[in-house]
Amino acid sequence: MSMFDEDDKTSNPELEAEFQELVDSIGAEIEVHLAAASKELAKAVALSEKHGVPFTASLSPLSQPYVPASFSGSKFSKLDNDKVSEIADVWGDYLFDGDGWLHSSVC
Amino acid sequence: MQKNEVQQGLKVRISYDFTMRGIIIATEHRDGPNYVVVEWDDDHRVEVKNITNLVAIAESDGSLEKSFEELVDTIGEQIKAHIKAAQQAILLATDLADTHGIPFFTEVSEIGQPYIPYSFRDKWADLDPNYVSDLTEIEASELARNGGWSTSQIC
Numbered sequence: 001m002s003m004f005d006e007d008d009k010t011s012n013p014e015l016e017a018e019f020q021e022l023v024d025s026i027g028a029e030i031e032v033h034l035a036a037a038s039k040e041l042a043k044a045v046a047l048s049e050k051h052g053v054p055f056t057a058s059l060s061p062l063s064q065p066y067v068p069a070s071f072s073g074s075k076f077s078k079l080d081n082d083k084v085s086e087i088a089d090v091w092g093d094y095l096f097d098g099d100g101w102l103h104s105s106v107c
Numbered sequence: 108m109q110k111n112e113v114q115q116g117l118k119v120r121i122s123y124d125f126t127m128r129g130i131i132i133a134t135e136h137r138d139g140p141n142y143v144v145v146e147w148d149d150d151h152r153v154e155v156k157n158i159t160n161l162v163a164i165a166e167s168d169g170s171l172e173k174s175f176e177e178l179v180d181t182i183g184e185q186i187k188a189h190i191k192a193a194q195q196a197i198l199l200a201t202d203l204a205d206t207h208g209i210p211f212f213t214e215v216s217e218i219g220q221p222y223i224p225y226s227f228r229d230k231w232a233d234l235d236p237n238y239v240s241d242l243t244e245i246e247a248s249e250l251a252r253n254g255g256w257s258t259s260q261i262c
Binding site: 022023026027029030033034036037038040041043044045047048049050051052053054055056057058059060061062063064065066067068069070071073074076077084088089090094095100101 | 175178179182183185186187189190192193194196197199200201203204205206207208209210211212213214215216217218219220221222223224225226227229230231239243244245249250256
């Protein structure tokens with residue numbers, strides 16, 4: 001049975017609460033880093049616009065989810081996908097797609 | 108371009124696409140007084156064009172290229188520093204996610220692509236696009252499009 005098999009999912013209020021707590025605390029830290037990345041990217045764009053100099057960046061403002069490899073092996077992967085999606089604000093289907101960066105939202 | 112500017116052998120470009128460059132090989136055409144015949148640099152295709160869609164390219168004395176090169180060196184380095192800082196911030200975010208197994212959604216991600224400033228055409232359209240391409244490592248065809256981020260490399 002796959003760890004993502006819906007039959008394997010159970011409602012577990014305690015585990016959900018633990019996951020929620022982690023998303024609230026660690027998620028807030030992640031948000032701080034993401035905001036810093038957005039700010040730095042905006043600075044690069046502002047410089048580019050001011051001087052008219054094009055550039056290539058290894059990252060860009062194309063939204064996408066990040067699903068850590070450690071998620072699929074964690075106890076939280078046993079949670080209902082909809083619940084994980086609701087708490088982490090990552091669409092449930094993406095949780096099946098693999099590890100790391102998934103794909104661009106423009107595709 | 109005005110009629111009095113037209114002369115055979117003049118280097119021109121399309122007003123709305125600075126990468127389309129060529130040379131006027133005939134100053135008159137049966138389509139009308141405002142039409143000339145242009146041979147394009149890239150594929151040597153010959154085409155009849157209305158002069159209102161053409162801009163004369165001034166002979167370069169190298170000063171514009173030098174200014175651009177200096178900017179790419181100085182401003183380009185500052186831009187790289189911001190990109191590097193952004194990468195480090197993203198790395199901290201993914202490290203946290205990996206450590207705790209927390210998925211997240213972000214508006215900035217590791218999808219590399221070129222950024223063409225909207226001000227680029229106003230400031231540097233007189234430069235040879237291949238020269239700009241060599242300096243910035245961005246394809247000339249990318250430089251021709253409207254400004255901003257382009258599309259994802261994976262599309």
